[in-house]
Amino acid sequence: CLSHTHTALRQILDAFLIQTTRQAAMETNSLVTVHFINRNGERLTATAKEGESMLDVVVNQNLNIDGFGACEGTLACSTCHLIFEEDAFKQVDTVTDEEMDMLDLAYGLTDTSRLGCQVCIKKWMYGITVQVPMEVSDIRRQLEVGKQSKQ
Amino acid sequence: LPPQHHKLAEVDIYEKLPVPFGLVRFGVAPDHPEVKNVINTFTQTAHSDRCSYYGNVTVGKDVMVEELRQAYHAVVLSYGAEDNRILGIPGENLSGVYTARTLVGWYNGLPENRDLEPDLSSETAVVLGQGNVALDVARILLSPLDLLRKTDITENSLAALARSKVKRVCLIGRRGPLQVAFTIKEMREMINLAGTRPLLDPADFMGLGDALKDAPRPRKRLTELMVKTALEKPNEKEAGRWAAATREWGLTFFRSPLEILPAADGKRAGGIRMAVTRLEGSGETAKAVPTGEVQELESGLILSSIGYRSLPIDPSVPFDPKQGIVPNILGRVEGAPGLYCSGWVKRGPTGVIITTMNDSFGTAQSILEDLQSGTLALSDSKGGFGSLRSVLHSRGIWPTTFTDWEKIDAVEVAKGKAVGKPREKVVDPQEMLQLIGH
Numbered sequence A: 001c002l003s004h005t006h007t008a009l010r011q012i013l014d015a016f017l018i019q020t021t022r023q024a025a026m027e028t029n030s031l032v033t034v035h036f037i038n039r040n041g042e043r044l045t046a047t048a049k050e051g052e053s054m055l056d057v058v059v060n061q062n063l064n065i066d067g068f069g070a071c072e073g074t075l076a077c078s079t080c081h082l083i084f085e086e087d088a089f090k091q092v093d094t095v096t097d098e099e100m101d102m103l104d105l106a107y108g109l110t111d112t113s114r115l116g117c118q119v120c121i122k123k124w125m126y127g128i129t130v131q132v133p134m135e136v137s138d139i140r141r142q143l144e145v146g147k148q149s150k151q
Numbered sequence B: 001l002p003p004q005h006h007k008l009a010e011v012d013i014y015e016k017l018p019v020p021f022g023l024v025r026f027g028v029a030p031d032h033p034e035v036k037n038v039i040n041t042f043t044q045t046a047h048s049d050r051c052s053y054y055g056n057v058t059v060g061k062d063v064m065v066e067e068l069r070q071a072y073h074a075v076v077l078s079y080g081a082e083d084n085r086i087l088g089i090p091g092e093n094l095s096g097v098y099t100a101r102t103l104v105g106w107y108n109g110l111p112e113n114r115d116l117e118p119d120l121s122s123e124t125a126v127v128l129g130q131g132n133v134a135l136d137v138a139r140i141l142l143s144p145l146d147l148l149r150k151t152d153i154t155e156n157s158l159a160a161l162a163r164s165k166v167k168r169v170c171l172i173g174r175r176g177p178l179q180v181a182f183t184i185k186e187m188r189e190m191i192n193l194a195g196t197r198p199l200l201d202p203a204d205f206m207g208l209g210d211a212l213k214d215a216p217r218p219r220k221r222l223t224e225l226m227v228k229t230a231l232e233k234p235n236e237k238e239a240g241r242w243a244a245a246t247r248e249w250g251l252t253f254f255r256s257p258l259e260i261l262p263a264a265d266g267k268r269a270g271g272i273r274m275a276v277t278r279l280e281g282s283g284e285t286a287k288a289v290p291t292g293e294v295q296e297l298e299s300g301l302i303l304s305s306i307g308y309r310s311l312p313i314d315p316s317v318p319f320d321p322k323q324g325i326v327p328n329i330l331g332r333v334e335g336a337p338g339l340y341c342s343g344w345v346k347r348g349p350t351g352v353i354i355t356t357m358n359d360s361f362g363t364a365q366s367i368l369e370d371l372q373s374g375t376l377a378l379s380d381s382k383g384g385f386g387s388l389r390s391v392l393h394s395r396g397i398w399p400t401t402f403t404d405w406e407k408i409d410a411v412e413v414a415k416g417k418a419v420g421k422p423r424e425k426v427v428d429p430q431e432m433l434q435l436i437g438h
């Protein structure tokens, strides 16, 4: 149907545009724009430097994410847990056993979870969006609210 | 209450000890300095104009919870789990029997445990329990001294550990390898600990594959690590390390303590008698039931690490003795508007820093909601610390401040620097008070 073709076209066009902007960004400097979805759903955009860790980005850009990076990037807390989009996840450097060990303690662990202090910003990350997982307490709260509203 | 979520709220923190940071200072192992980095975040919060610290005040004794509720719009109880669960078996009072937590308090400089002087003359130590605290004490007992020397372990305990005869630590669990409570990071650390070799009985780890199929990832990875260590041939480097090791540790499963046996002198512990158990049911909820068989193990150092319990802080605060928590709904203490709880008193004594952090966010969220809904009425003004200062003084209590702590901190860091440690803790509260001119 027409709208379908239209969407498909749009997607190709968008992809192309993103590609060119990315390239432009790459050529001019090594600043990389990345987005974070905070726990409350708010979208935070940051200009990261290539080579920084995702945790550095949150700290250096003063992104307001509660309790993020409590152990300051020493693989001892899992509060820097981030959920990646599938495609981006596949491209991120491989994960070490030690990172996996800490991830095992993270809340809301997913198949595309990583610890922000172990992921380095690369040029290809331009425009990616990562999600700060919701806390269990929030989930429980929602369930609680859900229960109440059903009563 | 994170300052970023409310523009005006002021928070006063009361603490029993003169110095802040509780479990991070007194519970986290000295060889885990990374975990203590959270102190930097706490310090930032404490430096906020809207946050004050009052140490050296025992709530429930120096000031009652009722008095705090009069002085503040909201009071959050976050005093953790002070009490040890007892084994409740004969011989528990013999010398050479300690709770793992007392030992932790001793090497971490907790004032009340500083004179413990544990008897470390036994070659074999037994730890009853298979959680992270059990692994912590095992690791500290077995660590090469050169590793510990660079940590903030107290001078006193370092000297005692230097004379220690302990060569072997057995961690004993009532249930099986699939029920251990420690986490993989701590297990891997133990397996890799310099100068030690693991003693794992291959029979315990065979045929676990099936049970693991549907296990969540953390349980699966943890078990796989133990299985690999117990059953696979180590690589050359590891094999060499194990052969050269002078100390060892092991996991013993399916044993439930029955009695601590006295040594020949009748005063000290000489060993432990245990019931052999088997599992009824499977997975996390499996129960250990005795088979009728009994086994003894010789050891003069027995550390129990079977969990903690919160205690009621003050008769006016509701308390559930069975669960050992303050009954609450999302951190709101039942039947006491304006009273909240967080951490181990809210949820029970389990979990790591992130668990407790999330938990405190939850309680803070409840407070914010109550402010918004008007459940917490701000109309009547409250005097805060200002209204309690003279009451406390009249009771002979002189609270310490965060600036006081920073003086003690500077002394500790300077003392530590002289001997190549991150800090040398002051362990005597009197000395702390002297340092700040109280």
Ligand code: FES
Residues within 6 Å of the ligand: A055, A068, A069, A070, A071, A072, A073, A074, A075, A076, A077, A078, A079, A080, A102, A115, A116, A117, A118
């Ligand atoms: S900041 Fe603690 S694990 Fe990444």
Ligand code: FES
Residues within 6 Å of the ligand: B168, B169, B170, B171, B199, B249, B250, B251, B252
């Ligand atoms: S290591 Fe001693 S009984 Fe297992």
